[in-house]
Amino acid sequence: MLDTRDILETIQMIRQENLDIRTITMGISLFDCVSDDADRLCDKIYDKITKSAEHLVETGCDIEKKYGIPIVNKRISVTPISLVGGNLSPDGFLKVAHTLQKAADTTGVNFIGGFSALVHKGMTVGDRNLISVIPEALAETQLVCSSVNVATTKAGINMDAIRLMGSTIRRAAELTADRNSIGCAKLVVFANVPEDNPFMAGAFHGVGEPDTVINVGVSGPGVVSSAIKRAGDCDLSALADIIKKTAFKITRVGQLVASEAADRLGVPFGIIDLSLAPTPAIGDSVAHILEEMGLESCGAHGTTACLAMLNDAVKKGGVMASSHVGGLSGAFIPVSEDAGMIAAVERGALSIEKLEAMTAVCSVGLDMIVIPGDTTEEVICGIIADEISIGVANTKTTAVRVIPAIGKEIGEELDFGGLLGHAPVMALRSHSPAKFIHRGGRIPAPIHSLKN
Numbered sequence: 001m002l003d004t005r006d007i008l009e010t011i012q013m014i015r016q017e018n019l020d021i022r023t024i025t026m027g028i029s030l031f032d033c034v035s036d037d038a039d040r041l042c043d044k045i046y047d048k049i050t051k052s053a054e055h056l057v058e059t060g061c062d063i064e065k066k067y068g069i070p071i072v073n074k075r076i077s078v079t080p081i082s083l084v085g086g087n088l089s090p091d092g093f094l095k096v097a098h099t100l101q102k103a104a105d106t107t108g109v110n111f112i113g114g115f116s117a118l119v120h121k122g123m124t125v126g127d128r129n130l131i132s133v134i135p136e137a138l139a140e141t142q143l144v145c146s147s148v149n150v151a152t153t154k155a156g157i158n159m160d161a162i163r164l165m166g167s168t169i170r171r172a173a174e175l176t177a178d179r180n181s182i183g184c185a186k187l188v189v190f191a192n193v194p195e196d197n198p199f200m201a202g203a204f205h206g207v208g209e210p211d212t213v214i215n216v217g218v219s220g221p222g223v224v225s226s227a228i229k230r231a232g233d234c235d236l237s238a239l240a241d242i243i244k245k246t247a248f249k250i251t252r253v254g255q256l257v258a259s260e261a262a263d264r265l266g267v268p269f270g271i272i273d274l275s276l277a278p279t280p281a282i283g284d285s286v287a288h289i290l291e292e293m294g295l296e297s298c299g300a301h302g303t304t305a306c307l308a309m310l311n312d313a314v315k316k317g318g319v320m321a322s323s324h325v326g327g328l329s330g331a332f333i334p335v336s337e338d339a340g341m342i343a344a345v346e347r348g349a350l351s352i353e354k355l356e357a358m359t360a361v362c363s364v365g366l367d368m369i370v371i372p373g374d375t376t377e378e379v380i381c382g383i384i385a386d387e388i389s390i391g392v393a394n395t396k397t398t399a400v401r402v403i404p405a406i407g408k409e410i411g412e413e414l415d416f417g418g419l420l421g422h423a424p425v426m427a428l429r430s431h432s433p434a435k436f437i438h439r440g441g442r443i444p445a446p447i448h449s450l451k452n
Contacts, residue, residue, distance in 0.1 A: 020070040022219040025198035027205035030079040038092035042099040049103040077203035078114035097137035104143040113145040113203035138183035139175040145201035151191040157443035166381035177406035184403040191391030213270040218254035219277040247317030273327030274318035278338035280421035287340025299350030308361035330363030336423035365398035382433035
């Protein structure tokens, strides 16, 4: 039987506390599109995507109206294009990127992810060709997102790939400098990348996934923050219990939407991603959750401990609400997309070093961080290597999405608009890791990777 109090509580979460479904993402396999002719490949990719996702946006809007639950984004993820493209030339891969954009326009989705490569142990000719045109692909399209996995706990870290990504990020920033280097906001470098992530820019459709699938990302930092505020001065055990119960309720909403969408579209339901994904809106901040827990400011000593507790409680509450939990699942800390993070950086409380420490205990990694426009490729590589090492050593997903603000210095600001928000340019260490980066090769897998 429906409980009136539960109904009223859900209405309050939506109207006053910014509860929403952040994304319904349809994963689509493109393996049956493989062709040795670039034009034929593009035609098959376009036909497969537009046929599979023909009713995705319409279905999302109908569910939104039926339940009154905001569904912010409808997205598509596809098989990593480097696997589908084989030995395509760089121009061939760029043609595929434009095909993905055309398919996204036709279906009406917000983003399409999967212009991706998996190079954690080495690179094929196709991988190199795709990576070589990532900057152009992101500059010449609006909705295409790209990701590259450069490490796993089992394989170690491919430093040659990291070196290549440092120059790729730098070039993507330069090619979109007239648009606040927006190309870099659509590019992420991973360790231990999940194959069922519904969030952009890192979403792609993994090789072990079905032909099509529906994955849903929920969100609700404002709901958690309000619950903590109502709890008052309870101890940390009681606070963790409150967070778990709140995460359970948020995830049940996601489960409802995911099941309905899968049924209507006639495709399997994949996973619910439990991640607390902030937005620049007031009252929708992960940083503000940490401050409600007792910090004077996000970035203060104790921030990592608060975030670890929050992340753990969210996972524990969420897994009880859905049989299939996956993706990233935890708390995101993207600086430009979180009003509290932005404020913490502006007041000098939050540095890139503190953010790096925080990533050891939460979802993903150094995300949507704006760095000085004159940052060298080697320093970008060093940032990536540090963050990726945390993921490999801790057997978790970590990632880097940094934006060199071409022509801007520390303290100036980039404004991306919408969900991507805005952020000040953050200071970096001035000493160079160039000699280390140029050694190349692979950092071996940690000893605890040997589990067979």
